[in-house]
Amino acid sequence: MDETEKLEQHEKARREFLSCLGSVIASGVAAVAANSVSSQATAATQEATAASQAPAIPGYDWSKHQWAFGVDAEKCIGCLRCVEACKQENNVAPDAHHFRTWVERYVTLEGEDKARIDSQADPVNIEASGSEGRYRFANRYKDAKVEKAFFVPKLCNHCTNPACVQVCPTGATYKTADGVVVIDHTYCIGCQYCVQACPYGARFFNEEKNVTDKCTWCYHRITKGLQPACVEVCPVGARIFGDRNDKQSSISQFIQNNRVYVLRPETGNGPNVFYVGTDKDVI
Amino acid sequence: MEALFHASPFTGYVYPNETVIPWTVLIVVYPYLTGLVAGAFTISSLYQVFGFKQLRPVAHFALLVSLCCMITVPLPLLLHLGHPERAFNAMITPHTTSAFAVFGYAAAFYVILLTIETWFVFRPQIVEKSRQPTGISRWFYRILSLGSDDVSEKAMSYDQKWLFALAIIGIPGAHGLHGYVGFVFGSLKSREWWSSDLMPVIFLLSAIISGTALVIILYVLSCKLRKVSVDLACLKIMAYSLWGFMMFTLVIEGVEFLSLVYRGREGIDVIMEFVKGPLVVPFFILQFGCGSVLPLAIITFMIWRGTSGTALIVGITGCSILVLLAVLMMRYNVVIGGQEISKTGKGLLAYHPPIFGREGLLAAGIVLAIPMIMLSVLVRIFSPWHDATHVADPAHGA
Numbered sequence: 001m002d003e004t005e006k007l008e009q010h011e012k013a014r015r016e017f018l019s020c021l022g023s024v025i026a027s028g029v030a031a032v033a034a035n036s037v038s039s040q041a042t043a044a045t046q047e048a049t050a051a052s053q054a055p056a057i058p059g060y061d062w063s064k065h066q067w068a069f070g071v072d073a074e075k076c077i078g079c080l081r082c083v084e085a086c087k088q089e090n091n092v093a094p095d096a097h098h099f100r101t102w103v104e105r106y107v108t109l110e111g112e113d114k115a116r117i118d119s120q121a122d123p124v125n126i127e128a129s130g131s132e133g134r135y136r137f138a139n140r141y142k143d144a145k146v147e148k149a150f151f152v153p154k155l156c157n158h159c160t161n162p163a164c165v166q167v168c169p170t171g172a173t174y175k176t177a178d179g180v181v182v183i184d185h186t187y188c189i190g191c192q193y194c195v196q197a198c199p200y201g202a203r204f205f206n207e208e209k210n211v212t213d214k215c216t217w218c219y220h221r222i223t224k225g226l227q228p229a230c231v232e233v234c235p236v237g238a239r240i241f242g243d244r245n246d247k248q249s250s251i252s253q254f255i256q257n258n259r260v261y262v263l264r265p266e267t268g269n270g271p272n273v274f275y276v277g278t279d280k281d282v283i
Numbered sequence: 284m285e286a287l288f289h290a291s292p293f294t295g296y297v298y299p300n301e302t303v304i305p306w307t308v309l310i311v312v313y314p315y316l317t318g319l320v321a322g323a324f325t326i327s328s329l330y331q332v333f334g335f336k337q338l339r340p341v342a343h344f345a346l347l348v349s350l351c352c353m354i355t356v357p358l359p360l361l362l363h364l365g366h367p368e369r370a371f372n373a374m375i376t377p378h379t380t381s382a383f384a385v386f387g388y389a390a391a392f393y394v395i396l397l398t399i400e401t402w403f404v405f406r407p408q409i410v411e412k413s414r415q416p417t418g419i420s421r422w423f424y425r426i427l428s429l430g431s432d433d434v435s436e437k438a439m440s441y442d443q444k445w446l447f448a449l450a451i452i453g454i455p456g457a458h459g460l461h462g463y464v465g466f467v468f469g470s471l472k473s474r475e476w477w478s479s480d481l482m483p484v485i486f487l488l489s490a491i492i493s494g495t496a497l498v499i500i501l502y503v504l505s506c507k508l509r510k511v512s513v514d515l516a517c518l519k520i521m522a523y524s525l526w527g528f529m530m531f532t533l534v535i536e537g538v539e540f541l542s543l544v545y546r547g548r549e550g551i552d553v554i555m556e557f558v559k560g561p562l563v564v565p566f567f568i569l570q571f572g573c574g575s576v577l578p579l580a581i582i583t584f585m586i587w588r589g590t591s592g593t594a595l596i597v598g599i600t601g602c603s604i605l606v607l608l609a610v611l612m613m614r615y616n617v618v619i620g621g622q623e624i625s626k627t628g629k630g631l632l633a634y635h636p637p638i639f640g641r642e643g644l645l646a647a648g649i650v651l652a653i654p655m656i657m658l659s660v661l662v663r664i665f666s667p668w669h670d671a672t673h674v675a676d677p678a679h680g681a
Contacts, residue, residue, distance in 0.1 A: 097290045097302045104296075117629060121299035154298075163473065169373040169383035189372055190365015192305040193383050199473040201298025201626050205305060207287040210365030267472055283627045 054177070060223045065178040067217060067272075069228075070240035070254040071153050074277035078103055078151040080120050080135040082230035082239060087133070089218060089229035094133030096121040098204045100215040101155040101230050105137055106281055110145040115281035152275070152282055153239060155230070156181065156202040156215035157263065160270030164194035164203060173212070179244075179272060180219055185211045199267050217241065289637055291623075295553065295630030304622050304634045307642040308615075309359040312650050314464045314486060315614045316356045319654075320393075321487065322494010323349035324457040326521065331450040340514045341521070343404050343667035344505070345498045349457070350397040351654035351661060357390055359650050362641055382467045389460050396456060400449040402429075403442050405665040410434050461490045468617060475550050475628070476621040481539040488532040493610035495525050496603035501658070503600045509668070513596050522599045525606065526582045533575055536613075550628025557624050557631055566616050574609020578602035 054062045086101045087094060099121065106115040118125060120135035128138030141149070158181045165173050165181060172188040175181050188211040195203040195212055206213035218228035222241070226232070231239040242251035251274075254260070260274035263282070275282075290302045323345045329335040330342035338345075361367040370387075377384035402409075410432045413424035462483040469482025499521050506513045544551065558566070578601075584590075585598050623632045637643040 097288065097299065099299045102299045117296035117627075119296075119299050121302070163471075166380045167382065167471075168378050169381040169386070170369075171376055171378040172372070187369070187372060188366065189369045191360075191363070191383060192365075193381070193467075195300075195305040196622075197471055197473055199626055201300050204300040205288070205303060205365065212365075283629060 057223045062176055062178040062223075064245065066244040067158070067179045067222060068242065068244045068251045068255070069155070069158070069217065069273040070251050070260070070276070071273060072238050072240065072254070072258075072276045073150055073152045073282075075236045075238035076103065076151040076153055077236055077238075078105060078137050079235065080137070081233045081235065082153060083120055083135050085229040085233040086215075089221075090216075092213070093206070093208070096123075096126050096132045098206070098213070100202075100213070101153065103137075104152045104154060104282075106148075106150055106152065106279060107141055107146055108148040108281075109141070110147045112147075115148075115279070116141075117281070117283075148279075150277065150279065152278060153230075154200070154202075155273060156198075156217075157200055157269065157271030157273045158215075158217060160272060161268060163197040163199065163267065163269055167193045167197040169193065176219075180217050180222075181214075182216050182219060183212055183214065185209055185213075188212055199264055199269065200271075286640075289635075291632040291634045293625070293630050293632045295625065296627050297625035297630035297632055298627055301622075301625055301627075301632065304619070304632065306618055306622060307363070307634075308619075308636045308644060308647040309363040309642055309650070311611070311614045311618045312359045312647045313356065313363075314461075314618070315493070315611055316352050316359070316651075316654070317461050317464050318486065318490030318493045318610060318614075319352040319497050320349050320356065320494070321457040321461040321490040322492065322496075323352065323498050324397075324453055324494070325491050326495055326498050326524070328450045328454050329524070331446060332454065335520060337514075337516045337520045340517045340669045341498055341502045343665075343669075344502060344662070345494075346397070346401055346404060347658060347661050347665065347667050348498055348501060348654075349494070350394075350401055351657040353390070353394050353397055354657065355650065355654045358653065359647070360386070362646060362650070382463065382470060385463060389456075389463060393453075393456050393460055396449060396453055400446065400453065401665070402427075403446050403449065405667075406431065406442060407434050407439070408665060458487055458490075462487045468621070473626055474621050474624070475543070475548065475554060476624050477617070479539055479543070481535055481542075482617075485532065485535050485539060488528055488535060489610050489613055492525055492528045492532055492606055495521055495528070496606040496610075499525070499603040500600055500607065503596060505662070505668075511668075515591060515595060518596065518599055522582055522595075522602075523586070525599075525603070526579065526586070529575065529579050529582075529606070533579070550624070553628055553631060554624060557620070561623065561631070561633065562616065562620065565612055566620075570609050570612040570616060574605050574612060578605045578609075 054060070080103055082101055083099065083103060086092065086099075090100055092098055092100055102119050102121065104117055104119050106117055108115045118137075118140075120126075120129075120137065124140055125136065125138045126132055129136045158175075158179060160179075162173075162175060162181050165175055168174075169191060170187060170189055173181065173183045173194055185206075190205070190210045190212065192205055192212060195205060198214075203212055203214045205211075218226070218230075221228060228239075228241055231241045240250050240254045242249035242254075244252055244255070246252060254276075255274055258276045260276055261278055262271040262274060263278075264271070288303045291304055293302060326338060327342050327345040327349060330338040357370075361370055364370055373381075373384050374387035374391075377387070406428070409424050409428045411434075413421050413428050413432065415421040415424075465483030465486030468477040468486075469479050471477050499518065502521075503513055503518070543554065581598055581602050585595060590598060619634050619636075623634055625632060636647075638645055640646070
């Protein structure tokens with residue numbers, strides 16, 4: 001909870017800058033005064049303001065980083081520790097309908113053309129785990145002849161041209177200078193237009209706060225030099241996170257040394273989660 | 284205690300977050316109401332601007348219908364918002380790339396325009412009632428007159444210029460507002476069911492037929508309540524408008540659906556599964572069959588046979604009720620249907636709207652009833668009937 005509050009503080013800091021655009025801002029700690037934001041400030045200069053005005057995070061300069069995420073689907077074993085860690089870390093509702101990250105299982109049976117797909121949220125898998133708050137993949141194909149099977153972790157793609165940011169009527173969701181798409185929970189009106197616009201199903205409605213919610217790449221952690229919770233707990237290194245400005249970082253190396261793919265490139269959104277080991281059936 | 288959310292069952296594969304449908308029946312009601320506004324305003328403008336004198340009996344009434352619906356339009360949106368108290372954020376700090384950010388301005392502009400136009404239309408009546416020698420109501424009308432009590436010929440001619448200008452601005456305003464609602468859906472690339480350039484056109488045409496149908500029903504009903512005879516010439520021209528716009532609507536809807544199927548992009552299998560399964564009753568039987576083809580056939584038959592008298596009134600009113608229901612079904616099939624087809628293109632959700640609760644059917648029904656209640660009050664304050672005296676009359680004016 002403490003971490004969530006800190007994240008919101010960062011978001012408030014950005015809001016505050018926009019509100020005072022045109023004047024000199026001493027620091028990013030003063031109260032939110034978003035109502036004075038001009039429309040031009042919100043839209044046209046969004047990128048410029050984000051790049052020039054960092055949130056008040058001690059020892060962190062968001063103009064010096066460009067975060068990106070990698071998924072090595074070849075390595076994923078579907079243990080779902082990432083999903084559970086994310087829920088705990090980010091206080092996501094412990095049910096089968098709200099996820100900042102999830103894992104899909106693709107199974108092609110002998111004689112079938114198309115893969116059968118399920119996620120940990122599938123009723124069969126929820127029944128197998130015995131709880132909506134704990135996750136496991138049921139061994140539902142044990143009596144079938146499996147030709148091919150693999151897992152694909154999913155999360156917000158923190159797109160370069162995010163459709164969710166485009167449609168937000170208030171500017172409550174925005175892209176930071178370091179490449180993360182975040183939501184100002186103190187400013188979101190809860191219209192859910194962004195939920196509709198995201199082609200990846202990465203956004204959901206947080207019924208406790210009555211605002212939209214989604215993955216932040218654990219912004220409260222990465223700005224302190226930590227890894228996102230899902231990356232931290234992955235036992236096989238299927239999730240890779242790092243700074244693309246650092247050519248020696250694990251993500252830069254991952255992108256450099258592999259033939260990476262992004263999901264739904266045809267949308268024009270420019271996803272920043274790079275995949276290795278996906279397949280034609282992966283959506 | 285009301286459940287925090289309603290999860291929908293699904294078949295195939297849907298993204299885990301998709302099981303809670305984001306936009307519910309309130310977002311079905313929202314484009315429905317804006318459609319009624321545009322349609323009723325069209326009827327009013329056909330008289331006000333284009334001089335369709337046959338529409339005189341309903342012209343001012345249609346304006347009131349439009350006003351009442353427009354005042355209610357923001358309500359379903361506000362009810363739907365997670366934080367309605369922050370609704371003005373979209374107007375104070377509009378994010379200019381968002382189609383939604385325009386809504387507050389467009390709606391406010393249009394409510395103001397309709398209010399001013401209503402005031403001009405009923406100003407002679409207001410002035411007359413404010414001059415009553417006795418009664419408390421004269422004070423009410425005196426305030427409504429805003430101190431403008433000149434009803435001389437010169438003043439009336441000046442009023443007519445205003446009315447003409449307001450109606451001229453109002454036509455693109457009303458239609459723009461509704462075309463924009465179609466754009467809100469059609470511009471989203473994430474949903475194949477919505478993503479169509481024809482969506483604004485379909486919304487607009489169906490808006491005109493729904494508004495016309497509503498004016499027909501309410502006019503006939505009001506005649507029965509007021510025990511006056513229905514003006515058949517007026518009814519006929521509204522029926523002709525209905526017929527014409529219905530033809531366009533059907534053609535465009537058909538073309539849109541054909542394009543979707545013919546393009547056959549990824550996910551078309553699931554769309555076809557949806558069309559042949561859950562959509563058979565709400566779309567093919569209710570919206571297309573009962574609500575479009577049947578009334579079109581009946582009206583065609585009546586035009587062909589030269590039906591008149593009570594049979595014409597009953598026939599046209601019956602058809603209008605069917606059309607009104609069909610357009611509501613159309614909004615439902617677009618808004619809810621679009622969300623029942625998963626973004627994965629590999630699964631279908633089945634949304635069952637709750638009856639109670641903020642986003643339930645009851646709430647949606649109440650929202651739809653509000654403009655009717657408002658209208659029943661307004662027609663008592665301003666008499667919109669052409670038999671009422673001293674109502675501004677552009678056909679004899681500018």
